[in-house]
Structures are given as C-alpha cells and as structure tokens.
Amino acid sequence: MAAQTIRVNVDLLENLMTMVSELVLTRNQLLQILRSQKDSEFAAPLQRLNHVTSELQEGVMKTRMQPIGNAWAKLPRLVRDLAHELGKKIDLQMLGADTELDRQVLELIKDPLTHMVRNSADHGLETGADRQRSGKSETGRVTLNAYHEGGHIIIEISDDGRGLDIEKIKQKAVQNGLATEAELTTMSDQQIQQFIMKPGFSTAARVTSVSGRGVGMDVVKTNIEKIGGTIEMKSTKGKGSTFIIKIPLTLAIVSALIVECAGERFAIPQISVVELVRAASDSEHTIERLKGTPVLRLRNRLLPLVSLQSLLRLDREDGANDDETFIVVTQVGTYTFGIMVDRVFDTEEIVVKPVAPILRHIEMFSGNTILGDGSVIMILDPNGIASASGEITISEGGRGETTAVQTARQDDRMALLLFMAGGGAPKAVPLSLVARLEDVDMASIELSNGQPVVQYRGKLMPLVPIDPAFERHNEGRQPVLVFADGDRSMGLIVDEILDIVEEKLVVQLAADRPGYMGSAIIAGKATDVLDAGHYLTRAYKDWFGSSSSESFEEERAHRVLLVDDSPFFRNLLTPLLSVAGYSVTTVESANEALNLCEAGESFDVIVSDIEMPGMSGLEFAQAVRNGSRWQDTPLVALSSHASARDLDRGRQAGFDDYVAKFDRDALLYTLAQTLSEHRGAA
Amino acid sequence: MSNAKLPAKRGKTEETIVSGSQDFVTMTIADQMFGIPVLQVQDVLGHQRITRIPLAPPEVAGSLNLRGRIVTAIDVRLRLGLPARPKDKPKMSIVVDLRGELYSLIVDSVGEVLSLSSEDFERNPATLDIRWREVSTGIYRLNNQLMVVLDVSRLLNFANMEAA
Structure with missing residues (x-):
C-alpha cells in the first residue's frame, strides 16, 4: 500500500x-x-x-x-543518562503525550521543558539513600502530564523529591540583595519560592543543594511568557515540587476580551484574564483610594488597580459615566492586578498581527488585529502593563514576582541613591556610579596641599564636600560616597544617606548650578540630580594635576564618538570619558552620527546606544559597517539589555563589543581593550 | 491580496532624478502641491475609520483596515510641521509600501497623475524649511505652481521610528 x-x-x-x-x-x-x-x-x-x-x-x-510527545521523545534517554551519572534511580512517567499543539508553540517550549525535567531529576530528587531514610521508595519519580483545558494546554512537571527549601531560598535572597530580612518575614512561602524564577538567583553558589534548582529558571519563565503562557509552581518540603505551565493552543489565533476605555476599544488576551468585577457606588465592590492609588477589596485581599485611561494617557470623554467601572482582574505570573476600564464587551477570537515598526517601542501593546466589524484594535500586553505600573507593583500578593518582571523589562529604571547635603531638596545620584558608601571619622581627615584627604585602603583619597559651606569638624562621623575610577577614588561628603530607590529618572528642570544636572521627581519628591562628573573632575583636576593619568597616557588623544538619545547619559558619560583621557564628541541620534561621517570626521572608537528613536543602534552599526567611511572603526554598543542573545544580535549588526549601560568600569575597560586590540590588528 | 510583489517596487526613490520622465501622483496639503512617484503608491482612499493609537508619536494618526491588512496612518500635515487639519475639512489618504509595511499618508486631497520631465526638476532650495528639506528630494517647476517631491522612506523615518 x-x-x-x-x-x-x-x-x-x-x-x-x-x-x-x-x-x-x-x-x-x-x-x-x-x-x-x-x-x-x-x-x-x-x-x-x-x-x-x-x-x-x-x-x-x-x-x-503535532503531538507534544514529539518534544518529549528525547527525555527518557536524557533521564536515563542523568540517573546513571548521578547514581539515582529515576522513573520518568509521561502522560498525555498525544495532546496536540501548534508546531510553532511546540518548538518554543521544547528547550524549556527539557531544562525543567533535567532540573527535577538533578536537583529535585534526592539520592536513593536519602529517599529511603525519609521513608520514600528508592526510585524517584518525575512525571510529565499534558492535557487540554479551556483552549489552553497545561503541562505539569512534577517530582516527588525534596521540594524547595524555603530557608535556603530566604538566605540566598538576602545574600543576593533581592529582599531584606524584614521583607521576607512578611512574605508567604509561595512568594518566597518565586525567587527561584529571578534572573541569576542561584548562579552565585552552585554548591548548595537548593541553588542549582534555579539555574535558568528565569530563562524558562521568559521563554514561556514570550509565547503568552504562564508558569506556576507548587512545592511542599519533603514531598516534591510541581511546575505548571499554561500555554495557548496556537499563537495564530487567540481569544481576547474586548474592553472600552475613554471611547477607545482594546483587546486583552483571555489567557491573562482571571475574572471581571463591576465596581459601582451601588454594588458591593467600590474602588477605594490610598494616596490617590486606586485599590479594590476583593475577597478580603487588596487588589492593586491600574487605570488604563491614565496609563495610555487617554482623554476623558465628556459625559462619561464615572460611577461604574469594570475591573479586569489580570494575572501575570503570580502577580495579580486589576485593569480599570469603562465597558466590557464580548470575547472574540482574534488573529494577532505585529504592530508597525514605528510603534514597536510602545510596551503596552503586544500587537493589533482586525475585529469582526472591520475595525482595527490594539492588543494590550499584560506584561507591559504590569511593569509600566511600577509603583503599584510593590504590594501584597506578588512582590517577588513583580520585581522579577521589572528587572526583566524595565530597562530605563535605575537605582538611585538619595541623600541630603547642604540643605534644600534631597539629592540623588545613580547608584551604579557609587563604588561604596563609607562612614568616615572626621578626626581621621587630614589636610594635604590645602585639600581634605583621608587615608583609605592604603591610599590617600581626596574628599569633596557637596555643601560649599561645609566645615570640617574634628569629631563625629560623616557619610561619604566613594566614587572609584581605576585605582583612584574620591569621596563626596554628604550629610545623610536617605534611601536607595529604583525609579525612572526624568530630569525635568535643567539646572544652571554647576554640579547639578537638574531636578527630577524621585520617590514623590522634587530631588536635585547630582552631576557626578562635575565632582569627579573637581577632585581629579585639583588632585592629579591634569585630566589624565598614566594608565591612559597612550589613549589620551583617542577620539570617542558617543551616540545616545538620552541627554542624561550624554551628560553622565561625557565627563566620565573626558576624565579618563578621551576626547569626546556626542550626538543625539544615529542620523547625526552618520552626518558626521559624511562630513569627514573620524573617530578612534564609536560608542552607541542600542535603543534610540529613529535609527536604532543596530541599524546604525549596519550602516557604518556597510561600506561607510567608518567601516573599520571599532563600535561598542551600550545597552541596558545585555543578555547573550542581545550580544549576538549586536555582533551580527557589526558591533565589536557590548557594555551594560550603567557599568562604567566595564565601559572604560572595554574602550581601552577595543582600542588596543584594534591597534594590534591594524 | 498578495504582498509578494511589493518589495520589487522599493528602491525607486533614489533614481527619481536620473531618468528622463517620471510619473507622480499629486496631492495638496495646505494649498501646497506635493508629489509621490506613482510606482510607490498602492492605493488612494477616501475617508476611513481610523483607530487611534495611545502613546504613539503625534504624527501617527492611528491605524486602519485595508482589505484585511493593518495600515498605519500618518498625518502628513503634522509631519511637515503644518497646523493640524480643521475638523470639517475633508481628507484623503495615499497608501504607500515601505519595507513590506503599509502606511497611509493623510493629505487634504489627491490630484491627478502627472508625467514630468527631468528638465523641470530642481534640487531643494537651500533656504527651504529644514523639516521639508529633510523629506523632499527636490522640486518640479510646473506651469503655474511648484510641486515638492516627497521621499516616502524619509517621510516615514521620524522620531520614535524603530528599526524595521
């Protein structure tokens, strides 16, 4: 036949x-x-x-x-090999292997699944001896189970091993600075377990039994979220862990809830919608406000709310009905929040289409589509909304989770150190610039060449007070921010260190005072943003005589072209690089840079941001590499995303190296390295 | 609708000046005549229902459905630094293709197709408004008026345009 x-x-x-x-x-x-x-x-x-x-x-x-079994085909072999290697007895059970799902989805979950099974076998299960001691059978079991549930595929990966050790996770969370002891005590076990999904959570010390468990879990999570899925985790100590992955059947057509806000309609993917609540003055649910932040009491829990209207900066319609609001309770990972909308329509099956390239930077939308009535509608991205609603995410019910989302997605947020100095408003400086915080004993300050210095780690460190009226006392201790550059460091004397906050820094008023970049709203207060470069040059010029040091002697004449759309970073990096002995030219956009190229300018190295409006850094690199006059000039990419994949993309576009945006040491090192390599090659 | 043929139309922009005679679709915005090479034009539309896109750059008027494809509408008036169109004024759109994506350029009215000889072509005067110079490849001298040739790719390459 x-x-x-x-x-x-x-x-x-x-x-x-x-x-x-x-x-x-x-x-x-x-x-x-x-x-x-x-x-x-x-x-x-x-x-x-x-x-x-x-x-x-x-x-x-x-x-x-395709049946999901296709993605599982190699697992028995993998587990057998692992069992042999680890000296454990492992029984792999696979249920529902004939459950079918879209081949595109299948391709995307193959690797995460393999990774998780390996994790369960390797870290989840104890050794045979351990198991017998705790009264279990010698053979450990890893179960894979796949089934359909309401338009989604559920895949469960469970083991009957030791489960997650809450205490060890707590320890590690504190060690890695993800949470303080105080914060941990207020968290539920479930929230604490979420820490293993955090990037880099367990890479630090792989030796402990719990640590390996989280390796790459953040990657697994990101991959699953990318295809519109979610991952949940249940674990009982001594009994085992279960991971539950929920993914849509297909990527091409999704079921979406159509809502209206300020006269505009939007689609919310059904997979993230948990329930709908009607809030009105006459219903049992009313929206309450905490310092302006809307919240909703829902089954004895406070649900943080996001107003779609203010998030999308929509104009309020005249005559809109304010008494009645619908709340779309949305879940991203384990973080649950409510999206406030004016009306809720039906659910519709929609075909997700990517948005036009000029709109791709808007995080709030995952795509757009055409509805049955022929109108175009934007599809909201719950992940984007969760991370954009920054403030409200620090709330009950998902602290661990949301912070993870933030670190993954919020590229323009940065950690800022807030402090008081010289009266007036609080001051702020990017934390990444500060090497250390020290408490200096005033009595140990000496005067050298008319300048206050302190002996610090066997060297003299110049001290600069922010407050010009600062007077040296002979007693007491004073907090000092230590800025380090290569092996030199300088200390900035301040009055009091207030806090470290993570915020989007938008300098709103430019300052005309030297030493300040301007004012911004940080932690709800008007705050002066310090121009660290000003103080660095002050210390170095006064102290080292010239704006260069021996280590940069050779590179002194090197010309750097800095391409970055953010005035903040241009202001930040220019003094930094000049202090390091480079001659810096800055431009706001890739187009301007290319104009310079045409104008016949030449540079020894180009440092470019990746995310820029207009021509992106990657395009710029391609343009430069593609036969322009600068095609041999080394290119260094500057970006807030520095994952291996971004690195690859950067390399492909023609960048020689990749540096994370806030890492100044790495930037200086990379520049020096790139230049010397280039010289070597030339 | 097949979009397989579309890319072939690209890349004409740079050559507009060289060849002997060129066909242009003309349009008017605030009483000024503009032209786009006819080969780049996909469609001419009358009034359309447009979905606004929150958080998009001001020049992006929204998106619309053109026979099952989503088209991004650009308000050319705002792009050229002209005042916004009065509400009651009728508008028309020219749909163009850029790297496989469709864009609808909203203008006041669309005129006829003119075949123009390169002898009447001139580069942009140096004193032309910088926003116009940026998006125009040159000027045609017609009998009773001047026609500004718009470069579609430059017109669509405005702030916030990300890598395509």
Missing part, C-alpha cells in the same frame, strides 16, 4: 494559515452585516459559508498540530 502521508513545506502551511485567518475575519464581517439585515436572501448561503469556513479553519489548524 502506498504511503498515507506526504511531506509539505512548512512555509506553505504557514501561508495557508494566514489565508484562512483572513477568510475567518471576512466571514465574521459578513455575519456582522447579516445580523443588521433581517430576512436577507444571503442568510442561507452565508450560513453555509460560515460552516465551511469553520471546518476549513479547524482543518488547517490541525495540519499545524
């Missing part, structure tokens, strides 16, 4: 899928028209078209479906 299967190019199937999606939309449009016209002669044929289209859609979807 001839073979009953044929091979078909995947592109063909993809194409077919897109076409059918369009057909479905057209059908929806027709049905909409039909509904408004009674007794149309088109009714019967349209009904038939409707059925045929639905079946066609189902059929085409099926061609893309």
Whole structure:
C-alpha cells in the first residue's frame, strides 16, 4: 500500500494559515452585516459559508498540530543518562503525550521543558539513600502530564523529591540583595519560592543543594511568557515540587476580551484574564483610594488597580459615566492586578498581527488585529502593563514576582541613591556610579596641599564636600560616597544617606548650578540630580594635576564618538570619558552620527546606544559597517539589555563589543581593550 | 491580496532624478502641491475609520483596515510641521509600501497623475524649511505652481521610528 502521508513545506502551511485567518475575519464581517439585515436572501448561503469556513479553519489548524510527545521523545534517554551519572534511580512517567499543539508553540517550549525535567531529576530528587531514610521508595519519580483545558494546554512537571527549601531560598535572597530580612518575614512561602524564577538567583553558589534548582529558571519563565503562557509552581518540603505551565493552543489565533476605555476599544488576551468585577457606588465592590492609588477589596485581599485611561494617557470623554467601572482582574505570573476600564464587551477570537515598526517601542501593546466589524484594535500586553505600573507593583500578593518582571523589562529604571547635603531638596545620584558608601571619622581627615584627604585602603583619597559651606569638624562621623575610577577614588561628603530607590529618572528642570544636572521627581519628591562628573573632575583636576593619568597616557588623544538619545547619559558619560583621557564628541541620534561621517570626521572608537528613536543602534552599526567611511572603526554598543542573545544580535549588526549601560568600569575597560586590540590588528 | 510583489517596487526613490520622465501622483496639503512617484503608491482612499493609537508619536494618526491588512496612518500635515487639519475639512489618504509595511499618508486631497520631465526638476532650495528639506528630494517647476517631491522612506523615518 502506498504511503498515507506526504511531506509539505512548512512555509506553505504557514501561508495557508494566514489565508484562512483572513477568510475567518471576512466571514465574521459578513455575519456582522447579516445580523443588521433581517430576512436577507444571503442568510442561507452565508450560513453555509460560515460552516465551511469553520471546518476549513479547524482543518488547517490541525495540519499545524503535532503531538507534544514529539518534544518529549528525547527525555527518557536524557533521564536515563542523568540517573546513571548521578547514581539515582529515576522513573520518568509521561502522560498525555498525544495532546496536540501548534508546531510553532511546540518548538518554543521544547528547550524549556527539557531544562525543567533535567532540573527535577538533578536537583529535585534526592539520592536513593536519602529517599529511603525519609521513608520514600528508592526510585524517584518525575512525571510529565499534558492535557487540554479551556483552549489552553497545561503541562505539569512534577517530582516527588525534596521540594524547595524555603530557608535556603530566604538566605540566598538576602545574600543576593533581592529582599531584606524584614521583607521576607512578611512574605508567604509561595512568594518566597518565586525567587527561584529571578534572573541569576542561584548562579552565585552552585554548591548548595537548593541553588542549582534555579539555574535558568528565569530563562524558562521568559521563554514561556514570550509565547503568552504562564508558569506556576507548587512545592511542599519533603514531598516534591510541581511546575505548571499554561500555554495557548496556537499563537495564530487567540481569544481576547474586548474592553472600552475613554471611547477607545482594546483587546486583552483571555489567557491573562482571571475574572471581571463591576465596581459601582451601588454594588458591593467600590474602588477605594490610598494616596490617590486606586485599590479594590476583593475577597478580603487588596487588589492593586491600574487605570488604563491614565496609563495610555487617554482623554476623558465628556459625559462619561464615572460611577461604574469594570475591573479586569489580570494575572501575570503570580502577580495579580486589576485593569480599570469603562465597558466590557464580548470575547472574540482574534488573529494577532505585529504592530508597525514605528510603534514597536510602545510596551503596552503586544500587537493589533482586525475585529469582526472591520475595525482595527490594539492588543494590550499584560506584561507591559504590569511593569509600566511600577509603583503599584510593590504590594501584597506578588512582590517577588513583580520585581522579577521589572528587572526583566524595565530597562530605563535605575537605582538611585538619595541623600541630603547642604540643605534644600534631597539629592540623588545613580547608584551604579557609587563604588561604596563609607562612614568616615572626621578626626581621621587630614589636610594635604590645602585639600581634605583621608587615608583609605592604603591610599590617600581626596574628599569633596557637596555643601560649599561645609566645615570640617574634628569629631563625629560623616557619610561619604566613594566614587572609584581605576585605582583612584574620591569621596563626596554628604550629610545623610536617605534611601536607595529604583525609579525612572526624568530630569525635568535643567539646572544652571554647576554640579547639578537638574531636578527630577524621585520617590514623590522634587530631588536635585547630582552631576557626578562635575565632582569627579573637581577632585581629579585639583588632585592629579591634569585630566589624565598614566594608565591612559597612550589613549589620551583617542577620539570617542558617543551616540545616545538620552541627554542624561550624554551628560553622565561625557565627563566620565573626558576624565579618563578621551576626547569626546556626542550626538543625539544615529542620523547625526552618520552626518558626521559624511562630513569627514573620524573617530578612534564609536560608542552607541542600542535603543534610540529613529535609527536604532543596530541599524546604525549596519550602516557604518556597510561600506561607510567608518567601516573599520571599532563600535561598542551600550545597552541596558545585555543578555547573550542581545550580544549576538549586536555582533551580527557589526558591533565589536557590548557594555551594560550603567557599568562604567566595564565601559572604560572595554574602550581601552577595543582600542588596543584594534591597534594590534591594524 | 498578495504582498509578494511589493518589495520589487522599493528602491525607486533614489533614481527619481536620473531618468528622463517620471510619473507622480499629486496631492495638496495646505494649498501646497506635493508629489509621490506613482510606482510607490498602492492605493488612494477616501475617508476611513481610523483607530487611534495611545502613546504613539503625534504624527501617527492611528491605524486602519485595508482589505484585511493593518495600515498605519500618518498625518502628513503634522509631519511637515503644518497646523493640524480643521475638523470639517475633508481628507484623503495615499497608501504607500515601505519595507513590506503599509502606511497611509493623510493629505487634504489627491490630484491627478502627472508625467514630468527631468528638465523641470530642481534640487531643494537651500533656504527651504529644514523639516521639508529633510523629506523632499527636490522640486518640479510646473506651469503655474511648484510641486515638492516627497521621499516616502524619509517621510516615514521620524522620531520614535524603530528599526524595521
């Protein structure tokens, strides 16, 4: 008998899928028209078209479906090898291997799944001897279970091993500075377990039994969230852990809730919607406000609320009904919050289409689509909303989780050190610039060459007071911010250190006072933002005689072109690089940089931001590398994302190196390195 | 609708000046005549229902549905630094293709297609408004008025435009 299967190019199937999606939309449009016209002669044929289209859609979807078992095929072997290697007895059970899901989704979850099974076998299960001691059977069990549930696929990975050790996670969280002891005591076990999903949580000390457990869990989580899925975790000490992954059946069509806010309609993917609550003055739920922040009492818990209207800066419509608000309770990971909207419509099956390139920087949207009535609608991204609603995320119910989301997504937030000095408003400086905080005994301050210095780690460190009226006392201790550069350091004397906050720094008023960059609202207060560069040069010029030191002698004449759209970073990096002996030219955009190129300027090295409006850093690199006059000039990328993948993308675009935005030491080192390498090569 | 053929139309912009005669779709914005090479134009639309996009740059008027494809609408008036269109004034759109994405350029009205000889072409006067100079490849001298040639890719390359 001839073979009953044929091979078909995947592109063909993809194409077919897109076409059918369009057909479905057209059908929806027709049905909409039909509904408004009674007794149309088109009714019967349209009904038939409707059925045929639905079946066609189902059929085409099926061609893309593959049993999840395909992704599991290699797991028995992997577990057998692991068992051998670790000297454990492991029994791998796979249930629901014939559960089908979209091949695109399948490809994307393959690696995370493998990783998690390996984790369970390696770190979750104890050794045979340990197991017998705690009264379990010698053979450990890892179970994979896949099944459909309401348009989603659920995959459970569970083991009957030792479970997560809360105490050890707590210890590590404190060690890694993710939370303080005080914060930990207010957290539930569930919240504490979430720490293992944090980037780099356990890489520090792999030797402890709990640590390896979290390796790469943040990557797993990111990958799953990328395809619109969620991951949950349950663990009982001594009994084992279960990870529950919930992913959509297909990426092409998602079910979405249509809501309205300030006269505009938006779609919210159904997968993240938990429930809908109507809040009105006459209903049992009312919105209460804590210092202006809306919250809702929901089953004895406070639910933080986000106003879609203010988040998207929509204008309030005249005559809008303020008494009634609908709250879409949304879950991102384990963090639950409510999105306030004016009206809620139906759910609709929508085909997600990417937004135009000029709109891709707006985090709030994951795509757009065309509704049955033919209008275009934006699809909200719950992840983006969760991270954009920064302030409210520090709340009960998901602290660990949200901070993780923030670190992953909030690239323009930075840690700021707040302190008081010389009266007036609080002052702030990016924490990344500060090497250390010290408490200096005033009695130990000496005068050298008319300047206050202190002996610090075997060297003399110049001290600069921020307050010009600062007078040296002979007793007491004073907090000092230590800025270090290479092996030199200087101390900035302040009055009091207030806090460290993580905020988006927007300098609102430019300062005309030297030493300040301007004012910004930080932690709800007007705060002066310190121009660290000013004080650095002050200390170095006064103290080292010139603006360069021996270590940079050779590079002194090197010309650096700095491309960054943010005035803040230009202001921050320019003094820094000049102090290090570079001659710095700054431009605001890649286009300006290319104009300089055409104008015949030349530089020894170009440092460019990646995320810029207009031409991005990657495009810029390609343009430079693609036969421009600067094609041999080394390029260093500056970015807040510095994962291995970004690095790769940067390299492909033509960057020689990649530096995280706030890491000045790395920047200086990389510049020196790149230049010397380049000289070596030339 | 097939978009497989579209990329072939790209890259014409740079050559507009060289060849002997060129066809342009003309349009008017605030009583000034503009032209776009006819090969770059996909469609001409009348009034359309446009979905606003919150947080987008001001020049982005929103997005609309063109036979199942989502098209980003750009208000050319704002892009050229002209005052916003009075509400009651009718508007028309020209749909263009840039790197496989469709954009709808909202203008006051769309005129005819003109075939213009390169003898009437001139580079931008040095004194032209910088915003216009940025997006224009040059000027055609017509009998009774001047026509500004718009470069679609530069017109769409405005602040906040990310890598395509």
